Amino acid sequence: MSFRRILNKEIILPFFCLLAVLLMNLIKTPDFFDISKTNGAYYGFIIDIINRGSELAIISVGMTLVVSVSGGVDISVGSVAALTAAVITNILSGGEVSANLLHAPLLLAIAAGLICACVCGIWNGFLVARLKIQPMVATLILYTAGRGIAQLICGGQITYVRVNSYRILGTNFAGNPLPTPVYITIAVMVITGIFLKYTSFGLYAKTVGINSEAARLAGLNPANIKFIAYLICALFAGLAGAIYSSRIYSCDANNIGLNVEVDAILAVLLGGNQLRGGKFSIVGSLIGAYTIQALTTSLYAFGMSSAHMPVCKAVVILASITLQSPELRRLFKKYRKRTVRTFFKEATEL
Amino acid sequence: MKTKALAAVLWELLAIGILTACGSSTEYAEVGAEEDSLITVGFSQVGAESDWRNSCTNSVMEAFSDDNGFNLIFSDAQQKQENQIKAVRDFISQDVDYIIIDPITESGWDQSLKEASDAGIPVIIVDRRVDSDDSLYTAAIGSDFELEGKKACAYLKAYLEKTSYKGEVNIVDIQGTIGASATIGRSKAFDDAAKENGWNVLAQETGEFTQAKGQEVMESILKRHDNVNVVYCENDNEAFGVRDAIEAAGKKVGTNLKRGEILLLSFDTTRAGLTETLNGTILVNTECNPLYGERLASMVRTLEEGGTLEKHTYIEENQYSANELVKSVVVDGTTYPVTLLTQEILDERPY
Numbered sequence: 001m002s003f004r005r006i007l008n009k010e011i012i013l014p015f016f017c018l019l020a021v022l023l024m025n026l027i028k029t030p031d032f033f034d035i036s037k038t039n040g041a042y043y044g045f046i047i048d049i050i051n052r053g054s055e056l057a058i059i060s061v062g063m064t065l066v067v068s069v070s071g072g073v074d075i076s077v078g079s080v081a082a083l084t085a086a087v088i089t090n091i092l093s094g095g096e097v098s099a100n101l102l103h104a105p106l107l108l109a110i111a112a113g114l115i116c117a118c119v120c121g122i123w124n125g126f127l128v129a130r131l132k133i134q135p136m137v138a139t140l141i142l143y144t145a146g147r148g149i150a151q152l153i154c155g156g157q158i159t160y161v162r163v164n165s166y167r168i169l170g171t172n173f174a175g176n177p178l179p180t181p182v183y184i185t186i187a188v189m190v191i192t193g194i195f196l197k198y199t200s201f202g203l204y205a206k207t208v209g210i211n212s213e214a215a216r217l218a219g220l221n222p223a224n225i226k227f228i229a230y231l232i233c234a235l236f237a238g239l240a241g242a243i244y245s246s247r248i249y250s251c252d253a254n255n256i257g258l259n260v261e262v263d264a265i266l267a268v269l270l271g272g273n274q275l276r277g278g279k280f281s282i283v284g285s286l287i288g289a290y291t292i293q294a295l296t297t298s299l300y301a302f303g304m305s306s307a308h309m310p311v312c313k314a315v316v317i318l319a320s321i322t323l324q325s326p327e328l329r330r331l332f333k334k335y336r337k338r339t340v341r342t343f344f345k346e347a348t349e350l
Numbered sequence: 351m352k353t354k355a356l357a358a359v360l361w362e363l364l365a366i367g368i369l370t371a372c373g374s375s376t377e378y379a380e381v382g383a384e385e386d387s388l389i390t391v392g393f394s395q396v397g398a399e400s401d402w403r404n405s406c407t408n409s410v411m412e413a414f415s416d417d418n419g420f421n422l423i424f425s426d427a428q429q430k431q432e433n434q435i436k437a438v439r440d441f442i443s444q445d446v447d448y449i450i451i452d453p454i455t456e457s458g459w460d461q462s463l464k465e466a467s468d469a470g471i472p473v474i475i476v477d478r479r480v481d482s483d484d485s486l487y488t489a490a491i492g493s494d495f496e497l498e499g500k501k502a503c504a505y506l507k508a509y510l511e512k513t514s515y516k517g518e519v520n521i522v523d524i525q526g527t528i529g530a531s532a533t534i535g536r537s538k539a540f541d542d543a544a545k546e547n548g549w550n551v552l553a554q555e556t557g558e559f560t561q562a563k564g565q566e567v568m569e570s571i572l573k574r575h576d577n578v579n580v581v582y583c584e585n586d587n588e589a590f591g592v593r594d595a596i597e598a599a600g601k602k603v604g605t606n607l608k609r610g611e612i613l614l615l616s617f618d619t620t621r622a623g624l625t626e627t628l629n630g631t632i633l634v635n636t637e638c639n640p641l642y643g644e645r646l647a648s649m650v651r652t653l654e655e656g657g658t659l660e661k662h663t664y665i666e667e668n669q670y671s672a673n674e675l676v677k678s679v680v681v682d683g684t685t686y687p688v689t690l691l692t693q694e695i696l697d698e699r700p701y
Contacts, residue, residue: 029574038600045573052566098622156398158587160622171598248561248591255560300570306528306556 010272014284017270017320018291021298029301041172045301047179053293054181055081055240057286058188059260060267062233064285068209069229070128071277072135073265079146080120080234081241081257086150088113088242089159089251098160106165110242117238118231120146125230129223143261150253160250170247181243188236192282205229209277263292266317272324291320388421389654392441393450396478397429401620405701406452406477406640413643420647431455438462442469448650449473456481463487472653476642479531484661488653491645494664495532498636499539501669501686502615504679505634506580507547512675515607519549520577524557524564524592526584532638536584536617552578557588564591572599580613586623589616589632603631605673619670621701627670628691634671635691640701641665670695 025032025045035044059077066074091112094103102109120142127138173180196202204225207215212222237257244256269275270291271284295316299309322328391414395407407424414422423446425437431454441449442465449471453459456479463486466473472488479492510519523540526533537554544551552575557564564583572578572595581596583589593603596612604611616623619637627635642665649659669679670691678687689695 039598041598043573043599045570048569048573157401158622244562248565248594250561252560252562252587255558255562297570300555300567301574303553303574305554306525 011281011284011287013324014271014287014291014320017323018287018294020320021291021294021316025298025301029298032298032301037177040175040177041179042177045297049290049294049297050182050185051179052297053290054179054185055243055257056260056263056267056293057185057289058236058240058243059233059264060271060285060289061188061192061282062229062236063261063264064268064271064273064280064282065205065229066135066233067265067268067273067275068277068280069205069226070135071209071275072128073261073275074124074139074230074233074237075136075261076120076124076139076142076146077233077237077240077264078257078260079143079150080117080237081244081260082150082251082253083120083146083153084113084117084238084241085245085251085256086153086159086253087116089161089245090153092161092163092166093159096159097155097157098162100162102161102163102165110169113242114235114238117234117241120238121231121234122227124234125227128230129226147253150251150256154251154253158250158252162249167246167249169243170245170249181247184239184243188239189282189286192232196282201225201228206279210279264289267292270317270320270324292317388416388419389448389650390421390423390444390446391448391450391650392423392425392437392444392446394425394427394434394437394441394452396427396452396454398426401701402618402638402640406642408700409641409643410450410646411643413647418647420650427454429454431458435462438466442466442471445469446471448653450646451475451480452477453480454478460486474646474649476646477640489649489659489661489663491642491649491663491665493532493638493667495535495638496539497535497664497681498617498638498667499536500543500681501667501679502536502582502617502634502636503539503543503547504681505636505669505671505676505688506582506613506615507543508676508679509613509633509673510607513607517579517607518577519547519580520552520575521549521580521582522552522568522571522575522578523554524567524581524583524588525554526556526559526588528556530559532617533584540582549580557583557591559585559587561587561591561594564588565595566591568592568595569598572596572601578612579607579610580615583614583616585618586616586620586626586632586635589614589623589626593626593631605630605633619668619699621696621699624670624691624696624699628672628693628696630672633673634669634676634688637668637670639665639667 032045035042035046037043063074063077088109091104091109092102092106093099124139124142127133128135169180171179204220207218207220208222208225215222241257245251267288268285270288271281273280273284295313299312304312393410396403398404398407411422411424414420423441427433427437434451434454438449438451439462449466451473453475459480459482463473463482467486475487475490477492479490521544523537525537553571555567557567564587568591581592583592592614596603602611603614605613607613614632616632616635617638619635623632623635626632645665652659669686669688671688672691674690676688678685
């Protein structure tokens, strides 16, 4: 593949942005890329990025499918994450505020939490696919209610499960050098990849996203495909909720997954995807998600004060979004062509 | 197509109905024959979002009981200011003797306060603040966050002296949510104390009052500075996250600086926080007291007897530590005792 072909690939720009964010650190914090071993676990800023970015990456995968298929966003992901966390922790704690031993098998509780997330997905899918409500409006219901229900389950308090086995999802698994969330994210990527590749769901999703009516005429059932996308999105949001909760071995219903929907939508955008739906790139969204986390971690590494951080983040994100704007690229190409042409013109005139 | 659209609209309405069905709930006490002898007080509470809030509500309810000569009308605003404004209006139309408000937000109170003052009903603002002109209410009582911070810093200073630690103090401030009054007060006290005592401030970043954020921020700080020996966490949840981050980095939290342990200071004295204080993880935990009941009752009695109240007062707050080295701290010339935390004290606490 020639260099130019690689440059024209859509994935290159998001990748370039991620690289730029990482390289910023070379100047400010040279030891950013150092990885050492502490207590048998890898330790360093890069590990932080892939560890802390896990939840966002998982949610972005689901969000990409939803955006592609329906040209809308699922803003309930954060609430679904909180709800799942509430269900899991309260089953494990037996409804107590704080538990020092598991009241139910861990896997059973996690399964129950994920089933709960799927129910949320079914509800969202039903509203969007069957009742044809605008995605943002449809998911607004769970966005508001999900966290409320989670609060209700937790009795308005933070439920703690102070058991080491519950911390596995969020920390290192039995002396494993890499944190568990990284493995979960890899598993999610592989499974989604296989699913998209071998069931042609990816193709169907694109088709429905580009033109739902044409897809219907071609013999697809757009409603079913939208439904599945929302289901997957909620399931992944639930999985992320389990990780969030395991990290703090508790359920803080007010704060788990707070504002993550905005970051997930941003990740999808940073990945070069269009919010109007259609063609999509999961890899792009993943890069987008890790770019956001890399930015946060880098700003921490700079020791930037909390008050300045949002401004700095906004500037970098604005730069990466404009860099990827097709309109800007067209203008840039036009300008380049013109300068080349005038250059030749002037040269011949000489 | 039309029926589908209609169905959609109906669903939407149904869903919104469910969401908003839980409006404000005001428990109206029946106005009985004893009305004359009892002092009627209307209390508009924020909601029931935490243990802390519930203890506040219970303390007020106990202090304003019938036996104590009060008739309390309690209104739970469920975190919505419009419910609170409505509650105040209800209080005025019921012609209560006193109104107590724990305002959800600082702004937007002028109209309600003016209505109350026109009706001649004294208003006491509790816990949080209002930004209205202070001629519109009778008195305000709350937590002195800056004093809390000063007490924590004074404790640290005293502790370092008692343990005759002469080395460098490399301190980190994990702030609360930027803009919150607790953050502003506690951070200011920290800044002043660090400057005054020559503490080396390595980092000052927000943990947004949550465990997850506190952990993430601390993780990063520990990678930049491996000489951190004191962490000033602006609430208990952050302290838990900070502890986990420190342990993940292969360091130890404790009370002995000379052995390379990291000291944790925290605020709020929640039950979980005090449990960690008792086992020595948190060196000192400075209280944010929710038990306003008794103070409010005595304020109302003063007004009833024709006395006047100071406009802005603060509630007494304690400090807890399981370490007996420092028995009291001195802030601006006043001595405040430090309570030695035991299991009994922890068991007796209402929140």
